[in-house]
Every structure is written in structure tokens, then in C-alpha cells.
Amino acid sequence: MQRHYNFRRSSSLRPISATNLRSHFSDVTPQNTQSCYSTIASSSSSQSPWFPFIRTAIARNDLSFGKSTHALIITHGHTTSDRFLTNNLINMYSKCGALPSARRLFDEMPQRDLVTWNSILAAYASSCDSHPGNVEEGFRLFRLLLRSSDVSLTKLTFAPVLKLCLMSSYVWASECVHGYSVKIGLESEVFISGALVNIYTKFDKVREARMVFDEMPEHDRDVVLWNVMLKAYVKSGLQEESFHFLSDFHRNEFVCPDIGSLQCFLNGFSEEDDSSKNYKDQVQGYAIKLSFTNEDDTSLNVISWNKTMSHYHQSGNHSSAIKSFLDMNRSNVRNDEVTFIVSLSTVVALHDPKLGQQIHCMSIKPGFETNVNVSNSLINMYSKTGCLTSARKVFFHMEETDIVSWNSMINSYVQSGLMEESVKLYIKLLHNGLKPDNFTLASVLRACSSLLTDQNHAYTIKTGLENDTFVSTSLIDSYSRNGRTNEAKFLFLDKSEFDLASWNAMVFGFISSGNSHEAWELFTQMHKNGKKPDEITLATMCKASSFLVSSKHGKQIHGYALKHGVDQDLYLSSSLLDMYIKCGDMIDAHKVFDEMPTPDDVAWTSIISGCVENSDEDRVFLIYHKMRQSGVFPDEFTFATLIKASSLTTSLEQGKQIHANAIKSDCVLDTYVNTSLIDFYAKCGNIEESYQLFKRTRVQNIVIWNAMLVGLAQYGHGKQALELFNELKSIANLSPDKVTFIGVLSACSHSGLIQEAYKHFNAMIENYGITPDIEHYSCLVDCLGRGGRLLEAEKLIESMPFQPSGSMYRALLNACKLQGDMKTGKSVAKKLLELEPFDASAYVLLSNIYAGLNQWSEVADSRRMMMMKNVKKDPGFSWINVKRKAHVFVVDDRSHLESEKIYEKVEDLVKLIKEEGYVPDTDYVLLDVEEEEKERSLYYHSEKLAIAFGLMSLDECVTIRVIKNLRVCGDCHNAIKHVSKVFGREIVVRDANRFHRFSNGVCSCGDYW
Template sequence: MILSMLLLHCLTTRTSRAYYNHLLSIRHSSSLSNTCCYSRYPSIIQSCIARKAIEPGKQLHARLLLSGLGIDAVLGTKLVNLYSVCNHLADAYNLFDRIPQRNVFLWNILIRGFAWEGPHEVAISLYYRMVEAGLQPDNFTFPFVLKACSALSALEVGREIHDHVVHSRWDSDVFVGAGLIDMYAKCGCVDDAREVFDRITKRDVVLWNSMMAAYSQNGHPSDTLSLCHDMATEGFAPTVATLVTIISAAADVAALPRGREIHSYSWRRGFEAQDKVKTALVDMYAKSGWLKVASTLFEQLKERRLVSWNAMISGYAMHGHANEALALFDRMKTEAQVMPDHITFVGVLSACSHGGLMEQGWKFFNSMQNDYSIRPMPQHYTCMIDLLGHSGRLDEAYKLIKEMTTAPDSGVWGCLLNACKIHRNVELGEIALGKLIELEPHNAGNYVILSNIYAQAGKWQGTARVRKLMTDRGLKKSIACSWVEVKNKVHAFLVGDLSHPRSEEVYSELERLEGLMKEAGYEPETMPVFHDVEDDEKRNMVRSHSERLAIAFGLISTPPGTRLLVTKNLRVCEDCHVAIKFISKIVGREIVIRDVNRYHHFKNGLCSCRDYW
């Protein structure tokens, strides 16, 4: 009946012929054709919401407007909900403004829409509008608006909302709590996150997961793992999110035995079959230097989504397998037709920079912007600066930084500083350090690099000045530490470490190797270089650098020919880099070192970094 009224209405107004036909076609094709009773509309829209089917809902809305029947609060609310879940936020907002009686539910769904899809600022301003309208936010409002704060890293707003949470007594709710933990985590405040976590006594898995993720996202992967242990002790069963989080934590601490344990657990409990878990494993094995395993798992994925491609591409890239990375990028576009994103390009560009593929690098850097409309971020620039720096084109690198459309971060300047060290450019090095001091005043590593630049140039006053700057600021260099995994156990060594039970054998192995190295032409570094850690040490101390101890231990405790993987918390020093090249040739082994910013594959006297790091 209504439909025929509508048709009549169309004929009597100046509605176009096309629209008339359109309505006719709805009559014949749509599932709504037989339901012209107003009282059934809410349930129809409800089913649209469940199916996220925007079109029938829109048509129904249009029909209602034309019919002049008006839209009551129930129907209006449902339509706002439909628009909101289908990401038609402008429509949702318009309709929202026309509904006179707005309850908390209506506000919540609109806030949710903007919190999920952005602009996130709108979600926050809606929240404040709601409070000003005299409504009390509830246990649904808070998680939504906190999500918007997380996305914006809006700490001040977040804290204020936390106040509201406490005042309205929702602070023991797990949903609100998880929202708060995530907000604090994304703002870099792990301690506040932990406080929220500790205050909630009736926890659930998601709350545990949120806290583990908070640690993981803020560079405390070992806290993630120990919290997981606590969770198990309290009898909670892990979920997919738990596994994904702890696998990435294990990848970050390079605790491969731990990672393998988690892998086998995942397999026993049937989690490994899940693509999300498998992708986390791909990342973990890649970071631990097991690219073969990573690739096998990658090929097993049921559906390769963007994140999986990214994990595998950057896995190849970080180990310097540029061709494999680029071939995979090609496969991703042609075979899978997955759209690359900014992270894909970080992988692709770092593959180019590690492989020294200057031309390709520029090609991808331009294509990223022109063909994919991705605005370059600091990480992309870092790759390009690395490429330019590699070939000594420092002025061009500096020019590129000045042309950047976003603010250069510490990675960009650090990359330039490093290039200055390698090509002994004091002038630009000073500029880079100046910027780095502004950006991260407490990172001792930066000062050390500049000091080395001065030392290499024989500018001793410069070296002294940098050292004084460091003492004035109370900066201490972190203690160097290297790990090596032997028979599923991690062995850690500090500089000059004598605490390992097999120390004596380790040192005599080093002595034996040094003899062979000297025969092969190795000369220990004599220049008084201010090393990352061991600045004042005598030449014979170089021998006891942590990475050498770890390598020597690895050599004496594994069968000949076994590949070694050593992880170091700082950069590999110049002298050790030379020494390890000799060692790899003498013992005929592949030695992989994962230092703070890259992987070095030493094989047959050469290193994959081509002596640039």
C-alpha cells in the first residue's frame, strides 16, 4: 500500500522518470517488496545491521522520507546504527541530529562509528557533547571513546576520561579496563596501564591479553612473557590473541627456544592452523634467522593477507635477501592482488637498501607515491638515506632530509649520522647529532658515534667535548651483552665475562683463533676508538667483546659447520666486524649477528652488510 502511495507521490511530484523506474525495480527485486507495513521496518533494518547491508536500508530510508510518514526514535536509532556499522558516518551524523530524543545508546553507536573509522577527533568531541547534554556515559561509551584516544595517542584526554570512569564507578569493569590499558599503552605509559590492570580483581582473558600487548608494544617483551606465565598460573586458557602477542614478544627478545616451545604448544592446541598465529610465527622465525621455516609456514597459510605478505617480505629484507623480497612483492601484486601499504614499502625499500639497489630503490620510492598514493614516512626516507649514504652521497642524503614532507625522526638522523661516520664527514655528523640530541637526549649511542667521527678525524677536542657532554648529562653507555642459543638454551655473555662455567675454554678458543687470524692477515684495531661500550679498554680487551665470547662459545659447543646466531644489544664494533669475517672463513661457518639495527651474515670472510652498518 505504501509502495503504491509512493509511486503516486512520485508521479505527482517532479521526481525524475529514472527514479520512478528505480522504485519500480525495488518493488520487483528487493526482499522488502512484500513488507510494506511500518511496524515491520525495525526488524528489517535490524537484519540489515546484522548483514551490514547498507543498500536495502538506504532505500527504506529514502522511501520513508518520501512517504512523509516520519521516522520515530526507534527506527531512527536503528538507521543510525546501520549507517554507523556500514561506515556511512556522514549519513549517520545527519540523521542523529534530526532525532529529538537521544538516549545513551544512540550516542554510543555514533561515537563507536567515529572511534572505529575516524576521524577520531569527532568521537572525542561527541563524547564531550554527550556529557554536556547531561547524559551519563556508560560501560559502552568508555571503551569506544578510549579507542579514539588510543588512535590519537591523546594522553590528556585519556586521563580525563579515566577520571570520569573512576567517578562513575566503572573502573572495575573489564571492558572499560581493557580500553584504559590499551589507551595508556598506545600513549607509552605502561606503568599507568599496569595500575589499571592491578586494580581490577575480576579479570578475564582479554584483560590479560591487553596488558601483555601493552608490554609488548612498549618494548618490554620479557614482561609480556612473564605475565603470560602469571595468567597460566591463575588458570586462564590462552586465546588466539594471547598467542599472537606472546609469539611476537618471543621474536623480539630473540628467545628462539621459548618461541619454539610456544610454537609446539600452538600446534598441540590447534592454534597453529590459524592464519593469524601462523603469521606471527613467520615473523618470529624470520627474526630468528630461520627464513626457510618462515617461508614454509608462509606457504601453508590458507589465505595470505596483507600482514602475512609484509611479514615475509620484511623477513627477507632484514637478512639482505633483496631478490627474494622483491620477487615476493611481485607475487603479492600479481598472483594475490593484495594492495601493498606503507609497511610493505618499508620492507621493499629496506630490501633495496640492504641489497644496494639504488635505481630500484628510487623506482619503488616514486611508485609508492605515484601509483599507490602512499605518503612517504620517516622509515621510507631512512631507507633512501641509507642507500645514498652507502654510496657516499651524503649531501644528497641531507638534501633529501630537508625536502621531507614530514618531520624527520631519530631514525632518519641516526642513519645520516652513521653514514657520516663511515664516510668520515665531521660537518654533517655534527648537524645530525644536534638533531638527535633534541629528539632523544638520553640515547648514549648517538654521542658515541659522533665521538668516533671526531676520533677518526683526529679531532681530539671534539671527542673530549662529546664525552664531557655525556658526563654532564649523566649518560652511561649500556653494558654490551650478546646471546647465543645452544641446544635450546640461551647463553648470555657480557664484556670480559668470566662467569660462564666454560669460560676458560671460551678464552682459549679465542686465543687459538686469534693466532690463526693473524696468520691470515688480521690486525687488531689500534686506533683509540670510543666503542659503544668499552671505550677505555686496552687493545687486548677487544678480544673479550661480548659477541666474540658468544661466538667462541658457540663454536666449541656445536658440531662443525653449524650456523651460529648471536644477538647483541648494541651495534657490532668495527674491530669485531673485521675479526668475525676472518673467523667465518677460518672455521668455515656461517655466523649471523643480530645487532640493534640490522642482521650481519658472515660467510667465507665476507659480511652481508658489505661493511656498511
């Protein structure tokens, strides 16, 4: 049934007046601000000053440092929904030359404001010098921005777009941008007009350039622009027009030609051209006069210099802007307020705090430090270049402040992660009687606790700001972050007009709070109302589909994207890819990935990870090689995923190559990669290398110790595992967790340490306060079963506070088979079949118990029951990797191309090991046949076939590594011991339970498995 969003105003949203707010915090003093903040500050907000680190990375141009900071931000729970933080990260990646990372963050943002769009457009514009191919993608982003109904363009948006026009080869693009600037009334902005003149002259559109030039107010045309226009005439060979234009330049009352202007004209025409002689003589005479006179008015000089600086700054030529500033001071021209504002803005663009400090010092002597506008620019400069302390000093030493000053400082605190400080300053603003505006509220809402969100909400109602898009979206986001989706929903439904940003915020709020169904209802309502979602909306709904594990819903989103031609959007296609992977639909996931025009490292890693998660490990390495061929380099997560795939396929050589690549890429020190490597070597039967890697690891945390502990347990090195557990507590000073105790109990189980298992099981509860999960009980049951204490194990299962699992009963039933306990086996099998009636292993194990006791009629009954219920046994198989190819064998398998040679090898090795003392154990043949036939059937078990092929194919110095999907049988275990001795080979077998390392006739398990 469709739910309608119709509900009343929540009582928790009762208005709180500004007067009440001030009185509530009237006792704030320097001594008790911390306690006051504790009442109102959001505990969910990060207190870590991330932004100084981000700006340090920018100032140093240190991408590695920036990535490390980003990684820490992610591990502390920050997501791309933190708009201010993500905007700065986009800026950092852009300035450090990592445009793909900046774009990935942009695509992942659920809500984008104008700053976000300006930042990513500026990133593409900045990258065009070295990567001209980015121009088209920059234009595509601009088109997406134009389709966005919740963002209004400003003149700052046009700066990067105009640079894209300048860098492109499409004059029509420039004409379109020109037309749009006229449409929204920004064509009169000086830097837009100036840039258009520059662009048209580049394309030799002198007439169009002159039209724009003439429409500009005379006082807005600086020397640089006059020279650009003059150069265009000269370049086009328009001699007469050039001279007349230079004459107009000379008669202009605001600026006059400089030496560069005259040189441009004089050098532009041939000395042999008689027709130009008269013009050139006049210009040369003027040049001589200009070099001996300087009657310019000082104020006009300042204006001219400022306009030149501003032109360079707004066109992105920041170095030239600073050069003009320095030349201005060398010329003894007195700086004014505008000079310092423009130069400080240029410092922000250059991310040069030292230069900013020098300009700050220059502003002190003429007294501009007390100027409000200059001080505001100083606060902005220091905060955006990572010098928050200096920004604070400027703010608190200001004799006069305005709301811009307070907004700048509050926003500086928020962007630096100092939420407590931002709230304190906001309270002080209220105490001083200042009126917050929409920018103040939007900034402080990012730092709000639940209580303060209510109070700010009330204030917006009182001041009439609740309908401001920026403020209302911030309120919805703040309520959602505090888990108050009802209040967020109320705000959303109270809006009188459609606002896509608010819809996106509300949808994301539902998903973040686990209400994916409500997110879908809201999206459906949006569609019924005829409102058009954007790429962010669709990508957010992909997340909802992922949480619901519903590819059906996701395919609807995919279909909508295809229909409206937005499926190529990188963020949306990445979200579709992630959705299909999480829903287990790898066919559609591969289709989405293959249709992506330029997958980034995140998309490549996602498809690789998806293959691993959905048991398609063989395809992983093919994709990895394609990734390298495409020029995309793997990151730490990619390497960790590849290593995991290597461990699942036990492809030791492949994993070693990935390890080497991780070292070359400087990713091997990453904790996740290191842990994956320790686990990989252990699972590939190389426990020594795993342990050596563990010892060399610099970063010590519980995850790495757990990986090593579990690896030792799987090898049956119980005593070493327990010694490592003691070192974990005493030397590493780490606290064990649930995974640690799974490793400890597993080690006890594989080594027959029953008393130790009980001891650690009880210590987990009594000493560490860890409540055992079913995995811990399973380990203890397995330990008791292996030790022959079957009734004790059965009683333990009955005493558990939760329902037993099928794997627990299977372990106990297998123990009954090994002990030949038919009575307990029947009881356990019955319980297992009640729990999982179609589990084949229950019938097989029970049948094996009967066969071991020669009760063949009961064996037949068990097999008959399986047939009646259409239950099929999973076949046992073994495989071995030779020359990067997996060779799979089943019992009596003759499908291999070299099967004839393999069977001859089996016959030979059986003959040799019999001479060494091997006696086939026919008790493991669960068939009612003659003894000779039983013996012969043992020869061709899958593990023996795999080992025979390994002896044929691998060098003598290479360890033979075999994996079996089931438990290795007792006869094969005995035979492999003899093979290792007779052939002098090390053989590692990994079965369903553990590892067996055979060497010189001895197995590492001590015949206890």
C-alpha cells in the same frame, strides 16, 4: 574554561513533511529504484548480508563458522555500536555454546536496548544446565538491568530470569523476582505466574505456590500447571490436600485431569497405607471412566493444547512445545491461529528452518497463510532462521498487511545488512499511505544516509514521536554515524528529561568523531547535574581517556567505579585495562587485571599485548602460562601477539612452541598469525624457515609479501628480495604499497645496489602514484651513505619536502665515520645536534671520526661537551638465549656467574683464530693508548663474550644466535668469521642494522654493512 552547550537549532534541521517526502520519491519504479536509493542510502552502511551467515551458524550449531563471520564483520568496520547486528551475534554465540564471547560483545556495546538485555539473560539461562555456576552472574546482570533507567522490563525479560530462579538454590531470589513482577504489574501474566508456581514447588514452598496458583484466572491454568501443583502436594505427603486438589481439578470447567494426573496421585502413596485406600479407590474408578469416555469440547481441546505449548515455549522447553504440537495434530485436534503463532515462535527459538517450512506447509491447507498474524509470524520465523528469501515471498504474497508486517520485513532487511532494500521498502510503505511507528523509524534510521536522517527526523517531529526514547536515541546515533555531531548534539540538548541511553549515545558520538574533549565536558556536565552514569558510560569514557592518552582522566573514572562498586563489571574492567595499556601505565593495568574475578580471552590477550607494546616482553610468557592454567584458550590475536614477543626477544625455542600451539589450536592458517610467524623466523635468523613458511601460505596478500620482503632485506639478500618484488607484481598480481617499497629500498641499501634504489624510488612515484615518506628517503640516504656518496646523500636530505629526522642524520654520520670524512661528518653532526641537542650518538660518532684520524684533542673536546650537557652514551650490550634464559654481556663484563670460564674461552678462541690468520684491527679502538693495550681491549667486546658463552653452553649442532643493540664493530665481524671456520659453527648475529650469518669463515652480508 567550561563550555556550556547552548546553541540554536541548526538550519539543516528544517522540517520536511511526509507529503514532501512522498513527492520527492514519487517516481520510484522497479527500473530506477537503484538510482533513487543512491540519492538517499547511506554509503557507510554495510551492504553485505551478514545475518544469513549468522543464522546459518546458529542453524548448524557451527561456532567456527560463526567466529569466521564475526571476524569478517569486524574487518569490514562494523563495531559494537551496531545494536541490531551485535544483538544477533550475542544470540549466535549463545546458541553455539560460547557464552564468554556473547558476554564480551554485550560488555562492549555502547548502547543496550531491551532486546540486548533479554538476549544475554537468555544466554545465561540456557547455559545453566551445563554450567550451574552461571546462575549467580545471570542474577547480577538482572540487578544491573533493574538499575538501568532507560530500559522498561516486559514479560519476555522474566522468562530467562525465572529459569535462573528455577536453576538456583536460592529461594529468596525467586521471592525477589516475584515481588518485582508484582511491583510493575506483570504478576498476572500467565507464564510468569506459571513459572513461579513451578519454582515454589521445587523449593517445597507448597503454600506459596498454591497462593500464586489461586490468584491466576481459571482459564489460564492449563493441564501442565495443575499437574505441577498436584505433584507438589503428593511429593510433600499431603494426601488429603492432594485428593481435594484433584477434585477441584476435576470440577474445573476449562481443563480436566489426564492420565498423567491420575498416575501421579496413584503412584504417590504407598499401597500399605490404609488411610489412603478410600481416596485411591475413587481415583482408580475415575481413571477407568476417563479411559472409556471422551466428551471434551473441541474448542476447549484447542485452548488446552495451545496453553500447554505456550507454557513449554515460555519456560524454555522448546522441544516439548514442538512435541505437543505434533501430538495435537496426531489427535486430530484442529489447529487455530494461536497454534501456528506459538509453534513458529518455538521454531525461532530452536533455529530450525526446516521445521518452520513444515509448519508453514501445514498452515496453507486450512487457509491460515492468508491470516495477517500467522503471516507476520512466518516472516519473523524465516528472517530469524536465515531464510530471508522465504520471508520476502511471504510478505509480498500477503493479501492484507499491517504495520507489524512492514516493520518485520524492514527489520529483516536491516538485520541482514541489506540497507538499500530496507530503505526501498520504507519508501513503499509511505507510498501505500501507512503511518510508520517508533519501531519502523528506529529500524530504518540504522540504514539512513545523511539526507534520509533529516527527513525521518522531520517526520518524527510531525507525528510526535521525537520524544520516544527509542526513536530519539536512534536519531542521535544516526547523526553521529554520519559525522553530524552538531545535529546529534541539538537533539540531545532538546530532550526535556534525562535519558541515560541518549547521554551514552551522545558521548559515544563525540568520541567516534574524534571530539574526546567534548565527550569529557558532557560527562562532567552529567556529573554536575547529579545524574548517575552506568557501566556503559564509564567504559565509554575510558575510550575517551585512551584517545587523549590521559591516564589522569582514566584514573578518575576508575576511582568513581571503585566508589560505586561497579569496578568488577567485566566490560568496564576490560575498558579500564585497555585505557591503562594505551596510556603506557602498565603498573595500574596489571592491578586492574589481577583484580578481575574471571578474565576472559580478550582480557588475557589485552594484558599480553600491553606488555609487548610497552617493552615488557619477558613478562608475556609468564602471563601466557597463567592463561593456559586458568583454562582460557588463546585465539588468533593472542598467538600473533605471543609470536611478536618471541621475535622481539629473539627467543627461537619459545617461538617454536607458540607456533606448535597455534597449529594444535587450528589458528596457524590465520593471515595475521602467518605473517607474524614469517616475521618471527626472519628476525630470529632463520630466513630459510621464514621463506618455506611463506611458500606454504595459502592466503596471499600484500601484508604477507611485505613481511617476507623486509626479512630478505634485513639479511642483505638484495637480489632475492628484488626477485620477490617482481613475483609480487607478475605472479601474485598484487599492487605494492608504501611498506613494500621500504623493503625494496632497504634491500638495495644493504646490498649496495644504488642504481636499483634510484630506479625503484622513481618508479614508486611515477608508476604507482605513491608519495615517498621520510622512511623511503631514509632508505635512499642510507644506501648512498653506505656506497660512499656522502655529498649526494646530503643534497638529497636538503631537497626533501619535509624536515629530516634524527635517524637519517645518524645514518649519514655513521657513513662519514666509515669513510673517514671529517668535513662532512662535522657538518652532519652539527645539524643532528640542532635537531636533537641531547642525542648521545652525535657526540660519540663525531668523537669516533676524530679518533679514527688520531685527533685526540678533538676527541677530548667532544667528550667534554657531552659531560657539560649531561649527555650519557647508551652502553653497547649483547645477549644470547640459552635454555630459555637471556644472558646479557657488556664490554669487559665480569658480572656473569661463569665469567672466569668465559674469559678463559675468549683467550683460547683468540689464540686459535690468530693461528687461522685473524689480525686484530686496532683502528676500532678509539682510545689514545699503547698498541698492545688496544689489541687486548678488542678481545672482550660484548659480542665476543656472548659467542664464547654460546660455544661453552650450546650443543655443536645448535646455531649460536646473538643480538647486539648497536652496530657490530668491524674487528668483531672479522673475528666471528674466523670463529665460525675454526669451530665449524654457524653463528647468527643480529645488530642494530641487519642480520649477519657466519658460516665457514664467510658472512652473508658479503662484508658490506
